[in-house]
Amino acid sequence: MVKNPDVLRVVTYNIHKSRGLDGRIRPERIAKVLQKLNADIISLQEVWSYKEGPLRKDQARFFSEELKLTCCVGETRKYRGGIYGNIILTRFPVLLTKTYDLTVVQREERGSLRADLDIQPVGLVHVFNIHLGTGYFERKRQAQKLIDVTLLKNPDLKGTRLVMGDFNEWTLGLTTKFLQEQFRSVDAVTVHPVKTFPGLMPMLPLDHIYFDSAFKLERLTIYRSPLALIASDHLPVVADFEQNVASAKQESVSTAVSG
DSSP states (O other): OOOTEEEEEEEEEGGGGGGGGGOBOOOHHEEEEEEETTSSEEEEEEEOOOOSSSSGGHHHHHHHHHHHHOOOEEEEETTTEEEEEEEESSSSSSEEEEEEOOOTSSSSEEEEEEEEEETTEEEEEEEEEEEEOOSHHHHHHHHHHSSTTTTOHHHHHHSEEEEEEEEESOOOOOHHHHHHHSSETTTTTTTSSSBBBSSSSBBBEEEEEETTTTTEEEEEEEETTHHHHHHHHOEEEEEEESOOSOOOOOOOOOOEEEE
């Protein structure tokens, strides 16, 4: 994808442990998809990093080295002897990282990773990478955790906020309502919902990007190259923002399907 050097490009992508629709774990395919996107900030969910053996098994470090980006890791649980969870890849200086536990009792461990980035000329940006559960009541509990003053409503957050990830919510649930009250959403400024799952024939809008009103969204893309259609069971969501966040006015945006 061609990128305007004057925009801030953000991507969220559930990579399904790099397991494609053919059942094979191929982080090389995910890396090639991400290289095509040429993003400044990438939030990935379901990343498995196993330290033993070849580099490709340590997916967080593999993506970092292949893309030449700084990697922040937010572990949610152990998986087959490795670290499993969310990561943020970025070309900007990282000032701080923090992991939040969003786990609900008797459900799979879930979490959020926050990275504070120094983005010039924007300034301080708090990036949250979130992966919520699949149960309705589970997400209600997680929404309450998101609202807490220790997380998205933390008064110590002095910069602008970007919130993205796999929210596993395809209806107007409590999480969606809260986030749409607090932030602008790429869904709210497009004609059609951002459907990203399942990849070959997406029917459900699970993956979202929310942002403070200081950002101006220029373009939204659901990336559907032949490789992206098989590399994971989700499709990447790509958002281009103006780098100048002085204006809070939201203009109309175009939606594209890229191949």
